[in-house]
Amino acid sequence: QYQRGYFMPPVSCMDWTKKEYVDKAPVWCSVDLRDGNQALVEPMSLEQKLEFFKLLVAVGFKEIEVGFPAASETEYEFLRTLIEKDMIPDDVTIQVLTQAREHIIKKTFEAVKGAPRAVVHVYNSTSLAQREQVFRKSKEEIKQIAVDGAKLLKELAEKEEGNFAFEYSPESFTGTEPEYALEVCNAVLDVWEPTADNKAIINLPATVEMSMPHVFASQVEYMSKNLHFRDNVVLSLHPHNDRGTGVADAELGLLAGADRIEGTLFGNGERTGNVDIITLAMNMYAQGVNPELDLSNMPKLAETFERLTKMKIHERHPYCGKLVFAAFSGSHQDAISKGMHYRVEKDPAHWTVPYLPINPEDVGRTYDSDVIRINSQSGKGGVAYVLEHNYGMIIPKKMREDLGYAVKDISDVQHKEIAPDEVLEIFEKRYKKFT
Ligand code: KIV
Ligand code: ZN
DSSP states (O other): OTTTOOOOOSSOOOGGGGOOSOOSOOEEEEOIIIIIHHTSSSOOOHHHHHHHHHHHHHHTOSEEEEEOTTTOHHHHHHHHHHHHTTOSOTTOEEEEEEESOHHHHHHHHHHTTTOSSEEEEEEEEOOHHIIIIIIOOOHHHHHHHHHHHHHHHHHHHHHSOSOEEEEEEEETGGGSOHHHHHHHHHHHHHHHOOOSSSOEEEEEEESSOOSOHHHHHHHHHHHHHHOTTGGGEEEEEEEBOTTSOHHHHHHHHHHTTOOEEEEBGGGOSSTTOBOBHHHHHHHHHHTTOOOSSOOTTHHHHHHHHHHHHOOOOOTTOTTTSTTTTOBOSHHHHHHHHHHHHHHHHHOTTSOOOTTOSSOGGGGTOOHHHHTBOBSTTOOHHHHHHHHHHHHOOOOOHHHHHHHHHHHHHHHHHHTSOBOHHHHHHHHHHHTGGGO
16 A cells, blocks of 8 residues: 555545536635645746736635745745735635744734734644655554644643634645644644534545545545534645646535635646646536636636746647647538527527537637638538638528638648648638639
């Protein structure tokens, strides 16, 4: 098990298999400004962080991890600016991260002074690998670090004026024996004694993704069924994406009983990133579930993200890459075109158009430039669609075929995409004598 990296729960936990899909939005917590930022080649400046914070608020995040204020001067200053300039909206709670070490916890409380509301998120590593190789401490000693951290949080929160909630993460949860992770989390909860009015967050990080998603879901279900004070605990997940299955971890983890997801826009974050909240939210949207985030202007969101992080969003990134609604091939174009007509005539209320998982217009994309695109793979239907949608021209059936081949051949020879105005130009040249 050590070599494999993960541990199965001691009892079978597969109830999550009975559910088909995530039927309600979880509590979202953006960790862009902390986990996302700490993984950037050039971490964001204070001004960039402020702009990013406003973006997250505009998207609708109600919980935002703003940094690790004891770790860097910029993080500290950023947090102070948010608080002193009164920039935190009434319905938003900021979250700050701290290791379970006395001087770091104390500095974190200094940094967060005066915040209208804050989650103080404390963590320590619990995995077998970290216990043996990094800390060289026993299970008892590692548990004690968590308990001492939890006690200090409680003590400082009682002393300070403020509205504090607590979060604990058994960091490297995915490499921790589930029974032991449970023991540590329950020891922390026994210190905090959460109530209905003051819930505690237990966050299970796939710090490094180590298993297939169904294994992670079983671990989550085991924790969810056995945590103390479960009704007063918000069970949170923090999947990373090392195996490329962060989204699956989050989705199956929600089926398995989790209430909250920590992730980032476009999956930025350490190594292969944190779970991509955009994909998760849009997956819900595509299944008719309101994700309670406003992603209706994806191009603007993507532009701001790329400018502030200097990261590039992949052209095939689900729901937001430049090419994700594009159809070049003739058969796809034909099906989309027929599907669009069917929708208008028969079923305007439902989105069932083939090859398009959602209506691209719902995320601020347009049919003109984003969907039907013409190259050597395209067919007559695509070419006709471009003329109809861009220039209102409905061309006869026979001409469609002829023009389709002509455009296709030109694209093949020139080895490039043909823009709508070039399609028009080819049309005009070819049929000049008839016009
Ligand atoms: O990935 C991780 O384990 C973390 C913790 C600090 C929550 O980022
Ligand atoms: Zn992380």
